[in-house]
Amino acid sequence: MLSKGASIHGYHKKRPILWKMTLRACGFIVFRRLLNRVPPPDNIEYLLLQTSYGEHHWTPPKGHVDPGEDDLTTALRETKEEAGLGVEHFRVIDDFVHKLHYKVRGKPKEVLYWLAELRDPGTAVTLSEEHQDYRWARLEDACTLAQYKDLQDTLRAAQRHLEALQDKQ
Numbered sequence: 001m002l003s004k005g006a007s008i009h010g011y012h013k014k015r016p017i018l019w020k021m022t023l024r025a026c027g028f029i030v031f032r033r034l035l036n037r038v039p040p041p042d043n044i045e046y047l048l049l050q051t052s053y054g055e056h057h058w059t060p061p062k063g064h065v066d067p068g069e070d071d072l073t074t075a076l077r078e079t080k081e082e083a084g085l086g087v088e089h090f091r092v093i094d095d096f097v098h099k100l101h102y103k104v105r106g107k108p109k110e111v112l113y114w115l116a117e118l119r120d121p122g123t124a125v126t127l128s129e130e131h132q133d134y135r136w137a138r139l140e141d142a143c144t145l146a147q148y149k150d151l152q153d154t155l156r157a158a159q160r161h162l163e164a165l166q167d168k169q
C-alpha cells in the first residue's frame with residue numbers, strides 16, 4: 001500500500017541517534033462531522049478508544065512502531081487493527097502531525113498523531129481485544145476523557161487546525 005519511507009503532506013522522519021532508546025508509537029486522530037444537526041465547529045466529534053488493560057485510559061487509535069516499519073504505515077495499521085478503519089474510510093488532513101513526549105515506566109516515549117476525517121460519519125467502529133469501549137466526543141468531552149494535558153493540547157490543536165481550514169473556505 002505505502003512504500004517504506006513514504007511520507008505524507010510534507011512530513012519527513014527526523015530521528016535522533018538515540019531514537020532506538022525511545023518507545024515510539026503512531027496513530028490517527030480520527031474525527032467525523034455530524035450532518036444537519038449542529039452548526040460547525042460543534043459538529044466535529046473525535047474518536048477515542050478505552051484500553052481493556054492497565055488504567056483503562058482513553059487515546060485515539062495508535063500503537064508501537066514495528067522494527068523497520070514506517071511511521072505512517074504504523075499509524076494506518078494500528079487504526080485498522082484497533083478501530084477497523086482503513087484508508088478507504090477516511091481522508092488525511094493536510095499539514096497536521098503532532099508529536100507527544102512522555103514517559104512510560106521510566107522510559108521515554110514518542111507518539112505521533114496525524115489527523116483524518118471519516119468520509120461517512122455513520123461508519124461503524126470495530127474494536128480489537130486491546131480496547132473495551134469507544135466514544136465519539138466533541139472537543140471538551142474528548143479532552144475530559146483524554147485526561148493527559150499533552151493529548152488535550154493535541155486535540156485542541158486539531159480543532160484549531162480544522163477551524164482555520166473552515167475559515168479559508
Ligand SMILES: Nc1nc2c(ncn2[C@@H]2O[C@H](COP(=O)(O)OP(=O)(O)OP(=O)(O)OP(=O)(O)OC[C@H]3O[C@@H](n4cnc5c(=O)[nH]c(N)nc54)[C@H](O)[C@@H]3O)[C@@H](O)[C@H]2O)c(=O)[nH]1
Pocket residue numbers: 025051053054055057059062063064100101102103104109130148149150151
Ligand atoms: N496487561 C497489560 N498490557 C499492557 C499494558 N500496557 C501495555 N500493554 C500491552 O501493550 C499492548 C499495546 O500495544 P500497542 O497498541 O502497540 O501500543 P500503544 O498504543 O502505545 O499502547 P500502550 O498502552 O502500551 O501505551 P500508552 O497508551 O502510551 O499508555 C502507556 C501509559 O502512558 C500513559 N499515557 C497514555 N497516553 C498518554 C498521553 O497521551 N500523554 C501522556 N502524558 N501519558 C499518556 C498512561 O499512563 C499509560 O498507562 C496491549 O495490547 C497490551 O498487550 C498494561 O498496563 N497491562
